[in-house]
Amino acid sequence: MSSSLTNWKNIYFVGIGGIGMSALARWFNANGFHLAGYDKTMTPLVGALEQEGIEVTLNDAIETIPQAFRENPDETLVIYTPAVPVKHVQMNFFRDNNFMILKRSQVLGLLxxxxxxxxxxxxxxxxxxxxxxxxxxxxxxxxxxxxxxxxxxxxxxxxxxxxxxxxxxxxxxxxxxxxxxxxxxxxxxxxxxxxxxxxxxxxxxxxxxxxxxxxxxxxxxxxxxxxxxxxxxxxxxxxxxxxxxxxxxxxxxxxxxxxxxxxxxxxxxxxxxxxxxxxxxxxxxxxxxxxxxxxxxxxxxxxxxxxxxxxxxxxxYKGVKRRFEYQVEDEAHVYIDDYAHHPSEIEAFLTSVKGLYPGRHITAIFQPHLFTRTRDFADGFGQSLSLADRLLLMDIYPARELPIEGITSEMLLDKVLIDDKRLVARDEILDILRSQETDIVVTIGAGDIDTLVTPIKDLLASSFTNN
Structure with a gap:
């Protein structure tokens, strides 16, 4: 380990629940550093960090930063992800008070x-x-x-x-x-x-x-x-x-x-x-x-x-969560969840599903990720999503971005070439799956579509049990 990192008693993570940030936080925690951090929402990753003894706040108010971190800039290293908004309250506090602030990638480079x-x-x-x-x-x-x-x-x-x-x-x-x-x-x-x-x-x-x-x-x-x-x-x-x-x-x-x-x-x-x-x-x-x-x-x-x-x-090797991850595989249904969020990834994923299950009907539920990515690759999304037999298209997940005029899921839907396609709200999806006959179901996207995985899994698994 680079000796420069041993100078810090406290490590504070802004965006600690991100997949890359949480891995880095776990490394520091395993090596005896005093850790705390902020994230926007409670997720399974954030919960796991708390179970490992790491203090996490979901409120970006300055007062939620532990006192030992807040009052000792010379002893506290702040690590952040570029996904954090520019106007983040805690980040501005750290900048204004001359804390040492490094990107996750810079710290990984040092390690x-x-x-x-x-x-x-x-x-x-x-x-x-x-x-x-x-x-x-x-x-x-x-x-x-x-x-x-x-x-x-x-x-x-x-x-x-x-x-x-x-x-x-x-x-x-x-x-x-x-x-x-x-x-x-x-x-x-x-x-x-x-x-x-x-x-x-x-x-x-x-x-x-x-x-x-x-x-x-x-x-x-x-x-x-x-x-x-x-x-x-x-x-x-x-x-x-x-x-x-x-x-x-x-x-x-x-x-x-x-x-x-x-x-x-x-x-x-x-x-x-x-x-x-x-x-x-x-x-x-x-x-x-x-x-x-x-x-x-x-x-x-x-x-x-x-x-x-x-x-x-x-x-x-059993794979990585949300990478071609089987959720249900029984006589009635196959349900697979995947993190794909670029047209090339969606094409590779759906082509493989069709290769594994030739001739079977695929219902795809997709959540676009970022307005800019949707804008830049709209034609590619339209082509790759057309590999499905039925498409349920959710609203765009904004992440760090503000809306862009004219860039909507409705615009994207027009570029999909199959007839069986529709825009859906999150709270409609389970009812739609209950009301329509399904064979293979896939969820695709990098936003918060993962919060639907367990409800869809439970629905499809129970429908087989009830039959």
């Missing part, structure tokens, strides 16, 4: 300086890929830690802690290298993965060319004695000083062969420069997840993990 960092970047796939890397290393007995962007099903957490050691430089640290707000430029990994460089976060970048330039800068920061594993076809390799190897479904130094679906599970052979791992049977579905598994396997094989261990780890 990883003395570790052998594996940075997983990409506009899509980084959460699953980074958790796959962490799981393979943990399965193989490699001393490692991981800061993840999702709750792993295998471990029930977004933070994996390494075994104590006096030789931190021997510990591998798996981190998501997040392109949002160019946060990944605080990282200087030994090993890098780039899964995708599609246009996204155009409210930050403006144009796709700026996104690509940021990724080129990131891969240029990978240690020249290290290695970059890049999905085949990406146009960023010339910016890397490190060795570059490629991967993909059907092309690259690491690639899949013999992809097939057997009993609703994907099976494939992994071909790599030194051999082949045959008959990998994935517990998590999706063509995109095969690609993620190939990237994670490439890192593990590079680090000397045996092929048999790689296969066993992949087959025991």
């Amino acid at each position: 990883t300086r003395n570790l052998r960092t594996i940075g997983v970047a990409g506009t899509h796939g980084k959460t699953t890929t980074s958790s796959l890397v962490a799981h393979i290393l943990r399965h193989a007995g490699v001393n490692s830690t991981a800061f993840l962007g999702g709750i792993t099903q295998n471990y029930g957490t977004n933070l994996l802690l390494n075994e104590p050691t006096d030789e931190l430089e021997s510990v591998f640290c798996v981190v998501e290298a997040d392109e949002f707000d160019r946060s990944f430029l605080t990282l200087f990994p030994e090993i890098g993965i780039v899964t995708s460089t599609d246009a996204d976060h155009l409210d930050i970048y403006g144009e796709h060319s700026a996104v690509l330039e940021s990724f080129r800068e990131y891969v240029g920061q990978i240690d020249e004695d290290g290695i970059l594993f890049m999905r085949a076809g990406l146009e960023i390799a010339n910016a890397a000083k490190a060795k570059v190897q490629t991967y993909g479904l059907n092309e690259g130094d690491y690639r899949a062969a013999g992809i097939r679906i057997d009993q609703s599970r994907f099976v494939f052979d992994l071909i790599y420069p030194d051999g082949t791992i045959e008959g990998i049977r994935m517990s998590i579905p999706g063509y995109h997840n095969i690609e993620n598994a190939i990237a994670a396997s490439a890192v593990a094989l590079y680090l000397g993990v045996a092929g048999k261990q790689v296969r066993n780890a992949l087959e025991s």
Whole structure:
């Protein structure tokens, strides 16, 4: 750990309930720091932090900051997420009173300086890929830690802690290298993965060319004695000083062969420069997840993990919450929940669902995330959502944004090509599902649609029981 972080007695998180922020908070808590934080709403993540002894307030009033934090700027480090609004009361208090304030990404950069960092970047796939890397290393007995962007099903957490050691430089640290707000430029990994460089976060970048330039800068920061594993076809390799190897479904130094679906599970052979791992049977579905598994396997094989261990780890990997997560799978219904919030992600998700269940009827419930993203990719959303047979479209989840004139769910609905489509309010959804015959149901989105998952699960499961 960087010595500069040991100077702080108190660590205060603004936006502590975010998936990345909560992992960082757990690390500080596990290492004996005095912690507290703010978040907007009570969520399962916030509840879990409180159960671990971390004080969390849902009120941004200055008085809710613990006194020891509020009155000792020289002893208190403030860590925030860029998703916090500019006019946030506590943030303005900290700024006005000269507290040390750092972004989560800056702190993560400090923490990883003395570790052998594996940075997983990409506009899509980084959460699953980074958790796959962490799981393979943990399965193989490699001393490692991981800061993840999702709750792993295998471990029930977004933070994996390494075994104590006096030789931190021997510990591998798996981190998501997040392109949002160019946060990944605080990282200087030994090993890098780039899964995708599609246009996204155009409210930050403006144009796709700026996104690509940021990724080129990131891969240029990978240690020249290290290695970059890049999905085949990406146009960023010339910016890397490190060795570059490629991967993909059907092309690259690491690639899949013999992809097939057997009993609703994907099976494939992994071909790599030194051999082949045959008959990998994935517990998590999706063509995109095969690609993620190939990237994670490439890192593990590079680090000397045996092929048999790689296969066993992949087959025991249960996935990440809200990434192609099965909620109901019985004779009457299949219900899957997914975090997809970009047209490419929705296309990959629905294509995989259709591949697993050919000819079956899919009801998709989608909540758009951000007005700017809806505006920038409206045509793509229309095309990808048209892969469903029925669409129930919710209002746009604003997150940190104010409404944009003319950018509405009604505008987006007009671009969807299927006939069975409608706008729905949140409180209508359960009644609609009760009144209409359903086969496969999927919920899609990155906003607060996750609060509907348990009610929908209970409804569909009870309908099977009652039948």
